[in-house]
Amino acid sequence: MAMEGEGEGKEVPEVLVLGPPWVFSTLESQFPNKFRYLKPWLFPQLPLHQFLTSYAQSTQALLMPVIPLLNSATLDCLPSLKLVVTASAGVEHLNLADLRGRGIAVAYAGNVFSEDVADMAVGLLIDVLRKVSAGDRFVKQRLQPTKLHFPLGSKLSGKQIGIVGLGKIGTEVARRLEGFGCTISYNSRTKKPLVSYSYYSNVHELATNCEVLIICCGLTEETRHMINREVMLALGKDGVIINIGRGAVIEEKEMIRCLIEGEIGGAGLDVFEFEPEIPKQLFTLDNVVLSPHAAITTHESFGGMAKLAVENLEAFFSNKPLVSPYLA
Known part of the structure; x- marks a missing residue:
């Protein structure tokens, strides 16, 4: 199965995308060719756990929205995961104790919204x-x-x-x-x-x-x-x-x-x-x-969140400190 970016002759970092976040289309359009994205929703015939165990075993970074919840069963399918970037100012969808126990860092929306x-x-x-x-x-x-x-x-x-x-x-x-x-x-x-x-x-x-x-x-x-x-x-x-x-x-x-x-x-x-x-x-x-959970839905917020997500991912893949780490 060919993933996006394969065959282009470029060594770009791989990022798994769950959800996808609302800002993902903005991220793709504003920052093309930054990363090679794994998109499970493009392959609905595969259960998520099968997709992850087949194609995401070496993936180190994950980009996701508030939904779905990131549970232990999903994390078990991602043995190489080291970073979760969530397009949210809240982190209640993440089991922070489990992530810390696995040595996985978290970057979030910070003050963008x-x-x-x-x-x-x-x-x-x-x-x-x-x-x-x-x-x-x-x-x-x-x-x-x-x-x-x-x-x-x-x-x-x-x-x-x-x-x-x-x-x-x-x-x-x-x-x-x-x-x-x-x-x-x-x-x-x-x-x-x-x-x-x-x-x-x-x-x-x-x-x-x-x-x-x-x-x-x-x-x-x-x-x-x-x-x-x-x-x-x-x-x-x-x-x-x-x-x-x-x-x-x-x-x-x-x-x-x-x-x-x-x-x-x-x-x-x-x-x-x-x-x-x-x-x-x-x-x-x-x-x-x-209001339909729309407080963050402005062009400016989406653009800012897309930029922040890219900055966090670039920092991670360059072994630099995250721009907006969640530390609580």
């Missing part, structure tokens, strides 16, 4: 508060003759904002909202010594003292369902939740119940607990704005 994700967070918040999407539906469905008064929205300026996870994305969100005169508080694993925002050691206290919660943290065992019913009740009936982190940080069933029963005021969601499945109850709520 931070500005675009922060833009999306603010956009979702404005949409929920000012009912932009609801207004769009109101006009397009020509509801004016039967419903003359569109519901009042709420201003963003001056809001008390709680940010869950004050990393690079959370910091970019805070910086943007300062421009609206918002008061920023945050919850994070540790207090940030150089940050002037109010710090709360648990999210319940943060929610009690805020009108909006913006979820910017990653998904870990500690953060799974961290935003539970008690936190949402503390946020209050006018409170808004924005999630551009990971869906399972929120206890989704309880959030839906709180939205339907009016125990929180609204939500803007770019991520969901059981993606790609999205609860149908959310579709009919005018105080909810949904």
